[in-house]
Amino acid sequence: MDLRQLRYFAAIYEQGGLSRAAEQCSVAVSALSHHLSNLEADYRTELFTRESRGMFPTAAGERLYVHAKSILKAVAAAEDDLRHARTEIAGEVSVVMAQSAIKAVGIDLFNRVVDEFPNLRLAIAESLSGSTLSYLMSNDVDIALAYNPPGDPSLRSIPLLEEEMVLVGTTPIIGNTDEPITFSEMVKLPLMLPRHGIVPKALIDDARLSKRLEGRARFQIDSLAALGPLLASGSACALTTKLAMQHYIAEGHVRSRRVIEPELWRMLFMCEKTERPSTFATEKVRQLIMEVVHSAIVRGRWEAKFLGALPQPTLNW
The missing domain is CATH 3.40.190.10 (Periplasmic binding protein-like II)
Structure with a gap:
């Protein structure tokens, strides 16, 4: 398996057929079909069922897509990170949080990115409080603001605040x-x-x-x-x-x-998957989240106890 095969496979999965996937990838349908056949031969299993209405992933295809999303996202992040490492903070970072958290800090987070990092692309998804981690575990986002996450070694969790129910x-x-x-x-x-x-x-x-x-x-x-x-x-x-x-x-x-x-109190954590290495962009967004959450608590917009650690100011002698 190589990255090109993974990209082609993901395109077929997302587009539901060879023709649309070939158009998206700017390759011939025959080339796409050839790579898919090789991939299925390598793993000795069908990844899609072929029907008149399109192509539908098998159980093996569903599992491979979860891995493919994670791998392709990591590769794209690495390319962005290294391309801009010496010049600026750039790339894409996605965050999921509950609707109430978006009310408290979403606008401030967007404004900080707009004002300070014009080449940083930020995506925010909204979820119910109990389902934010599912977005992270399925590799749909880079960072999840989750309440009371499990003690899972696959998660890197930083406490942000504690609020009363x-x-x-x-x-x-x-x-x-x-x-x-x-x-x-x-x-x-x-x-x-x-x-x-x-x-x-x-x-x-x-x-x-x-x-x-x-x-x-x-x-x-x-x-x-x-x-x-x-x-x-x-x-x-x-x-x-x-x-x-x-x-x-x-x-x-x-x-x-x-x-x-x-x-009754609940704790909010900033969670990431340990298997995914940090980039300059995710590090910066992580810092910004910590700062806007602290600011919302200090200004009385969020009734909570701040548990995070803000970066220490640099002393100029």
Whole structure:
């Protein structure tokens, strides 16, 4: 297998057929077919099924595509990194974070890149809190801002902040008081959780409490955009953060109560895959994320405790 074969294979996978892939790669269909046949012969397995509607990856093809994306992305990053190593920060860096994090730091991060690094290409993807790591593990992004990630040796995780989880809902559901509510009292209420299976751990890093929370939840939802209106309608309540529901709290549609016995906090980490070497561009974006998160906390836009480490200023004697 060589890089050209991998590029051709990835193009066929993404385009769903030889003709469109050949057009994308600017090669003849026969050449593309020849390379694919050689690749399948080398591994003694079919990578695609051929149908009248197009070409569809087999299980082996799906697995190879995951590796191909990672390899091709690393090669492209290395080329960008070395090409500009002595002159400027350039290349492409992709980041995934929850919608609430984008609200707090997304604009600042974009503006810093625009103002300071005109040749750096930044892509930001939005996800539910519990699914950000899936983007990283499937090699769709370079950096993931993930809550309570697992202790996985394939991950390089840097703590950014710790924020308190609160109960959010309308007065008829959570009560006409600002007094804290106990965890045991909270799970008796009509709770709504995001539907993704690993979300309870993204909410609280305690397996026992996460399992109890998931078991008692009456409702599930996959849309963070719909969560606010549903809470405001009085249909249910949710364990979330003030940042995520700040608009609805500020407008008086819902209220929040602290949770105690125990208090519930979650930690946000900046995660990367250990197998992927850092580039000058990813190092710079990593530093920028740390700085904009710190700034958002200091300015009161994000109610949280900063856990990161900012670079020390250079002393000029």
